[in-house]
Amino acid sequence: MSEAVVEEQDASRCSICLEPLKDPVTIPCGHSYCMKCISVFWDKKRKEYSCPQCRETFTTRPVLKKNTILAELVEKMKKSSASQTISPALAVPAAAAAAAVAASYGGPGDVECDFCTERKLKAVKSCLVCLVSLCQTHIEPHLNIPALKNHKLVQASTHLEEIICPQHSKLMEVFCRTDEKFICMLCTMEDHKGHDTVTATVERNVRETQTACLKKIEEMEKKVLEARETVTFHLRSAQEAEQQSEKIFTELLESIERRRSEVKELIRAQQKAAVRDAEDVLEKLEQELAELRRGHADLEKLSVEEDHVNFLQAFQALESSVSKTSSSISPSPHVSFNDLITSVSALKSGVEELCKQDVMKISGEVASVESVVPEEPSTREDFLKCE
Structure with missing residues (x-):
């Protein structure tokens, strides 16, 4: 097919629907479209009327009149195409293409193409400049026409109206x-002139940073709360441990005091028994000593007796009395408490050694209780990094 024929066919097609022109109209800039296509396009634009190809704008909406000459040319080309037969080799690809188109029709939940005039195809992209959604076919001009290549295409969306300024019909970027609201560029020169404004992208980055910072703050506040609870726990736990240990040591001291009293009573009881026995022996010895002294005094008196008979009789009686006082009673042996003192000293040493070992063990257990405090961030970067 010659280039002239291709150019002629392109000229007879609408750049919006990419189909042969139907009720063709020519707008002031010289480009031609289907009357329905350009009407729908301008209806969506509401207050701004421009050419989809060259982007020339018009102050008022142009009045559309059918271009009869172009309509006749399109009709002739249709008849010429209909007279040509389709070769069998092209029949299968045509059927496959038809099946592919059928699969591209929009369904429930799909975004439909704004330029499809009859059955709507599924949109693949939405243009934030034209504010329309485009199917795979109608997106071709945005990919090939230089004036449309700079338009921003996004994933097909049904919420384009929500991001359009209701006052100026411009994208709120x-x-x-x-x-605290989104506006378009024209708003910055009118109602919002002199206000603190930034692009939506910058604000989004700031909001994301703020959100991340708030998350860090929440995490840090949680850690601070846990640290405070840990401090309270340690104070309460140490106080309870101190009270319990004080109680235990008091009971231990009371137990030792009872044992001390028992030993003291034991010593006194032993002392009392020994003293009682010793006093009994002393009393008997003193009695015998007194009798001996009386016998000795009687002997001294008898020594001056001149009558020998009386002397011998009296002497025999005194001798018998003195011999009876020769008792085998001896003073009680000394009671020694050295063994008891030795036992008490050994008890003291054993208790001290046991206490020393147990205190060392307790000290080790107390020392093993550690509180790990995270290092505080010194810079803003460190703060944002901390988890």
Whole structure:
């Protein structure tokens, strides 16, 4: 097919629907479209009327009149195409293409193409400049026409109206921090002139940073709360341990005091028994000593007796009395408490050694209780890094 024929066919097709022109109209800039296609296009634009190809804008909406000459040319080309027979080799690809188109029709939940005039195809992209959704066929001009290549295409969406300024019908790509709302570029020169404004992308990055910072703050506040609870726990636990240990040591001291009293009573009881026995022996010895002394005094008196008979009789009686006082009673042996003192000293040493070992063990257990405090961030970067 010659280039002239291709160019002629392109000229007879609408650049919006990419189909042969139907009720063709020519707008002031010289480009031609289907009357329905350009009407729908301008209806969506509401207040701004421009050419989809060259982007020339018009102050008022142009009045559309059918271009009869172009209509006749399109009709002739249709008849010429209909007279040509399709070769068998092209029949299968045509059927496959038809099946592919059928699979591209929009269904429930799909975004439909705004340029499809009859049965709507599924949109693959939405244009944030034209504010329309485009199917795989109608997106071709945005990929090939230089004036349309700079348009921003996004994933097909049904919420385009929500991001359009209701006052200027422009994309709301600016955020006004003063009024906390999204606006378009024209709003920055009118109602929001002099306000603190940034692009939506910058504001989104700031919000994401703020969100991340708030998350870090929440995590840090949680850690601070846990640290405070740990401090309270340690104070309460140490206080309880101190009270319990004080109680235990008091009971231990009371137990030792009872044992001390028992030993003291034991010593006194032994002392009392020994003293009682010794006093009994002393009393008997003193009695015998007194009798001996009386016998000795009697002997001294008898020594001056001149009558020998009386002397011998009296002497025999005194001798018998003195011999009876020769008792085998001896003083009680000394009671020694050295063994008891030795036992008490050994008890003291054993208790001290046991206490020393147990205190060392307790000290080790107390020392093993550690509180790990995370290192505080010194810079903003460290703060954002901390988890």
